[in-house]
Every structure is written in structure tokens, then in C-alpha cells.
Amino acid sequence: MKVYEKVVISMETGETVYEESYEYNGGVSECKGGGSGYDAEYNSSLAALAEKEYGLSEKAFNSWDTGGGRALEEATAKSGLSLLPAQTSLASAQIDSAATLLPGQTALSGAQTALGLKSTANKSSIMDKYYEKLAMNDESTAMNEAGSLTANAFSNAEGSARMDMSRRGLSYKPSVGLSVEKAKAIGGAQATALKNTRAQNVSELAQGLTI
Secondary structure, eight states, rough: OEEEEEEEOOOHHHHHHHHEEOHHHHHHHHTTTTSOOOHHHHHHHHHHHHHHHHHHHHHHHHHHHSHHHHHHHHHHHHHHHHHHHHHHHHHHHHHHHHHHHHHHHHHHHHHHHHHHHHHHHOOOOOHHHHHHHHHTTHHHHHHHHHHHHHHHHHHHHHHHHHHHHTTTOOOOOOHHHHHHHHHHHHHHHHHHHHHHHHHHHHHHHHHHTOO
């Protein structure tokens, strides 16, 4: 006869997951505890308590399984996975945008170095004034400001959408394409800021040379 010392049963399948047992070959009276040592009422109470605990656990599991808990966890996981491509695209778009700007920045640095050497050789007061204006129209600063303004605009739009959905009792889920559009908009704003600042610097240089 098998005597169980510990048994673990799956509430979902009803199958035994783990057990600690041994084969008993003695008398039945000894197995039951030796007559007067066996308390039937106490053991019955323990069995009823165990069944009640099992029932409560089963109800809790069923409530989670059919009451929306499982669906919520699965939806949250799927939502996180669905955002991964957009996040990857955003990172790629930012890298591509930075790589596109590098040749222009390198050319600008070369032009500034050449102008600096010429200014040092000629001691031109006109060039000195130009460099003063150039410092006021810094291209990197203009690009950063344009990118920040565009990012804030998207954040404000997302915040308004989230608040509107919350007021209607709905959960806000950002669009997968929104992150890509945001990256494109930021890159476009930075490129436009770079172009405009360069044009302004060239214009001021031309005005200074004609004085």
C-alpha cells in the first residue's frame, strides 16, 4: 500500500505535479495510528478545511482566467511586442538622420576653418564681425531646438489623446506608425533648421563683405 507524505496537485489540470510517498506493508491498524491515537473528527475537520482552501484557490484562478485578468496580461504583452518594431524604426530613423547631417557638418567645419585661417592672415575686421554673428546663429543649437519643439508637439498630442480616451473610460494605445512619423518629423525639422541657419549665416556674410 502506498502512503503519501506530500502531494502537489495542479489546480488547472488536476494532475499530480509532485509527490513524496513510500510503500507500506504493515498492519492497517498501525497505518491508521494505533486505534485510540486516531481522531476521526479532527481529521474530518482538516479534510474539510483543505477542500475549502482548494475551492477558494480554484475560484480565484477561474476569476483570473475568465474575468479579464488573463486577457489583460496577454493584451499588455502583445502591446509591448507590437511597439518593438516602431521603436526599432525610430532608432534607425534617428541614426539615418544624424548620418545624413554629418557630411554637411563636416563641410561646414572645413569652411569655418578656412575662413578662420583667412581671417587670421588678413586681420579683417569684416570677418571678425561675421564670426561674431556666426556664433549667435549656431547650427547645432538651432537643430536641437527644432527637434525638441517637434518632439514636444507630438508628446502634447499624445497626452491630449490619452486624456480624452481616459475621460471616455478607454485605454490609450499609441499607434505603431506614430513613432515612425515622429522620427521623420524630428529629422525633417532638424534638417530644415540646419538649412535655414546656414542660409542666414551666408546672407550675413554676404552683407558683411559688401560693407
